[in-house]
Amino acid sequence: MKGYLKAICLLALAAAVFLLLSAFAGREKGKFRTLDLSHWYLDTAAFLADEPEPEPVPAGPDTSSHRILLFGDSMVEGLRHRMAQYCVANGHELQCVIWYSSSSKYWARGDTVLHFIRKYDPTYLFISMGANELFVRNLDEREAAVKRILQEVGRLPYIWIGPPNWKPDTGINRILEEQCGPTHYYPSLKLKFTRSRDGCHPDMRSYNMWADSIAVWLRNESAHPIKWETPDKSTPKTHHVQILSSPKD
Numbered sequence: 320m321k322g323y324l325k326a327i328c329l330l331a332l333a334a335a336v337f338l339l340l341s342a343f344a345g346r347e348k349g350k351f352r353t354l355d356l357s358h359w360y361l362d363t364a365a366f367l368a369d370e371p372e373p374e375p376v377p378a379g380p381d382t383s384s385h386r387i388l389l390f391g392d393s394m395v396e397g398l399r400h401r402m403a404q405y406c407v408a409n410g411h412e413l414q415c416v417i418w419y420s421s422s423s424k425y426w427a428r429g430d431t432v433l434h435f436i437r438k439y440d441p442t443y444l445f446i447s448m449g450a451n452e453l454f455v456r457n458l459d460e461r462e463a464a465v466k467r468i469l470q471e472v473g474r475l476p477y478i479w480i481g482p483p484n485w486k487p488d489t490g491i492n493r494i495l496e497e498q499c500g501p502t503h504y505y506p507s508l509k510l511k512f513t514r515s516r517d518g519c520h521p522d523m524r525s526y527n528m529w530a531d532s533i534a535v536w537l538r539n540e541s542a543h544p545i546k547w548e549t550p551d552k553s554t555p556k557t558h559h560v561q562i563l564s565s566p567k568d
C-alpha cells in the first residue's frame with residue numbers, strides 16, 4: 320500500500336506543477352504552451368523502485384497423492400520393497416522399472432524414458448542410476464546422457480538417487496550433482512552399507528536403511544517434498560514392477 324500512496328502523491332504533485340507552469344508560462348496564439356512532462360514518468364518509476372513486491376510465502380509440502388515411477392538399474396530391485404511401503408502408507412501408487420546392468424548411456428538412447436512416462440503417466444519420478452558407471456572414463460559421454468535423460472524428464476518433479484559406492488568413483492557422482500543440483504540429487508555414497516555376497520549391492524537391511532535415509536532427505540531437503548511419513552515395518556509392499564533384459568551394445 321505504501322507504494323500506491325507514493326504514486327498518488329507524486330501524480331498530484333505533478334498535476335499541481337503542470338497547472339502552475341501553464342498559468343505563468345508565455346502564451347502562443349492564445350493557447351497554453353504545451354509542456355513536456357515525459358521525464359515525470361521516469362522519475363515515478365525510480366521513486367517506486369525501492370518498494371519491491373513481497374516474495375510469495377512457500378505453500379509447504381505437497382500433500383496430494385502421487386503416481387510414482389521408480390526406474391533405473393539393479394539397485395531398484397532392493398529399494399522397491401521399502402519404497403512400496405512408503406507409498407502405501409502415504410497414499411501414493413508405485414510403478415517400478417528395473418533394467419539390469421543398465422546405465423545412463425542406455426537409458427538416454429532412443430525414447431526409453433519417454434516410453435515409460437507415457438505408459439504410466441507418473442506425477443513424480445525416482446531415478447536410481449549410476450552403480451554401473453562408477454569406474455567409467457568417458458565422462459563426457461555420461462554427462463551428455465544424464466542431460467538427455469533430464470530433458471526427457473522435463474518439468475516432472477524428480478529425485479535422482481546416486482549409486483551406493485563400494486569404491487571411489489571416477490566422476491559419475493560429480494556429474495549427477497552438477498546436472499541435477501543438490502535438491503534433486505541424493506548422494507548415497509555418504510552412507511555406510513553392509514553388502515550382499517557380490518560386495519556391491521547392499522543387503523536387505525541396508526536397502527531399508529537407504530530408503531529411510533532418502534525419505535528424510537525427500538521430506539526436508541528436496542526441491543519438491545511430498546507426503547512421505549515413515550511406514551510401519553508391517554505395511555504392505557503393494558506395487559507393480561517391470562523387468563527389462565540386460566542391454567547389449
